[in-house]
Amino acid sequence: MKYISQFAIIIAISLVGELLNRFIPLPIPASIYGMTILFTLLASGAMKLSAVKETGKFLIYLLPIMFVPPTVGLIESWEVMQDFLVAIIAISLLSTVVVLGVTGRVTQYIIRKKEKGGLKND
Amino acid sequence: MIEAIGGSLFFGIGLTLGGFLLGVFLKKKFNLFLFNPLLVAIAVCISTLLLLDIDYESYSKGASHISMLLTPATVCLAIPLYEQLQLLKKNATAILVGIASGVVVSGGAILAMAILFGLTHTQYVTLLPKSITTAIGIGLSAELGGYIAITVAAIIITGLTGNIIGDKLCDIFGITHPVAKGVAIGTSTHVMGTSKAMELGEVEGAMSSLSVAVAGLMTVAAALLFENAI
Structure with a gap:
């Protein structure tokens, strides 16, 4: 019973997300609207964590498997990709490495700086 | 026979889950980053479709039921x-x-x-x-x-x-x-x-x-x- 009601809540929030996506003319997907709604409900105390916890964690656990079908679908767009395949792969890989490195270092630098500053103030 | 298998709703789902499980097994056994379950599952699915000459549409008919959960799962993040x-x-x-x-x-x-x-x-x-x-x-x-x-x-x-x-x-x-x-x-x-x-x-x-x-x-x-x- 607990799992059914948890799943129902998650599906209901997903539905609201899809409706917002359909009626608001912005390229923001249903999942991001839904994530924001669920976060707001939890953070504001309007909903208890226990209302979604177990089923939610189970869905997150299954997440990687859900990426398999869309990726296999790439065999359908093989022809268009051939035109600039080298560029697609090179740009995807290189920019990913650069973005990951810069984002992580910048975040870490600010955290560390703040932690040091905090100690001084104490 | 192959047509019957490919036409089944459970073919796409089974192949996806099976490929992923194989990846999890290989990763546990060899602990090599290349044996990433996601990557192994994709490789298994694509090569099976190409080898048995099953089109993506037949595979997707079943497998899309798995990716249908993508929105609710992302919400749960x-x-x-x-x-x-x-x-x-x-x-x-x-x-x-x-x-x-x-x-x-x-x-x-x-x-x-x-x-x-x-x-x-x-x-x-x-x-x-x-x-x-x-x-x-x-x-x-x-x-x-x-x-x-x-x-x-x-x-x-x-x-x-x-x-x-x-x-x-x-x-x-x-x-x-x-x-x-x-x-x-x-x-x-x-x-x-x-x-x-x-x-x-x-x-x-x-x-x-x-x-x-x-x-x-x-x-x-x-x-x-x-x-x-x-």
């Missing part, structure tokens, strides 16, 4: 985020500035390499949304007039990179703080990277989920600045 609320508040500035720097660097790096490869405007805007989650990326690519199927390809190559070597890249760049790790993986490799960040730890997973949403929204805004550069 709010749960780990909520559980780390204190940490999020404490590091809000670092997280937001970090994500913003990643979004700008992403646009700059793609622009520089697009010039290097001599890409057309259409090819360039196709690749601009490559670091963000597929759902936002598709919308953005359509908005900018790119090839949507290729945007999806670039997003998946990016995500696979994060899922396979995201943690290794953090080590190489000396990113050791769990919050910074999560923000780095989420900003650069979206939800696919986030499922790797979840394995690293609760803090990494939560920060990565947050970064996917924030980086996605910031990229939509940044794309307006970058779109007419080529």
Whole structure:
């Protein structure tokens, strides 16, 4: 019973997300609207964590498997990709490495700086 | 016989789950990063379809029931985020500035390499949304007039990179703080990277989920600045 009601809540929030996506003319997907709604409900105390916890964690656990079908679908767009395949792969890989490195270092630098500053103030 | 198997609703689901389980088994046995369950599952599915000459549509008929759960599962990423609320508040500035720097660097790096490869405007805007989650990326690519199927390809190559070597890249760049790790993986490799960040730890997973949403929204805004550069 607990799992059914948890799943129902998650599906209901997903539905609201899809409706917002359909009626608001912005390229923001249903999942991001839904994530924001669920976060707001939890953070504001309007909903208890226990209302979604177990089923939610189970869905997150299954997440990687859900990426398999869309990726296999790439065999359908093989022809268009051939035109600039080298560029697609090179740009995807290189920019990913650069973005990951810069984002992580910048975040870490600010955290560390703040932690040091905090100690001084104490 | 093959037609009957391929035509079954359970073929696509079974093949996907079987491929993933094989990946989990191989990873446990050999502990090699190349045996990433996601990568093994994709390889198993594609080679099975090609070998048995089954078209993608037959596979997708069953397998799409698995990816149908993608939206509800992404919604649930709010749960780990909520559980780390204190940490999020404490590091809000670092997280937001970090994500913003990643979004700008992403646009700059793609622009520089697009010039290097001599890409057309259409090819360039196709690749601009490559670091963000597929759902936002598709919308953005359509908005900018790119090839949507290729945007999806670039997003998946990016995500696979994060899922396979995201943690290794953090080590190489000396990113050791769990919050910074999560923000780095989420900003650069979206939800696919986030499922790797979840394995690293609760803090990494939560920060990565947050970064996917924030980086996605910031990229939509940044794309307006970058779109007419080529």
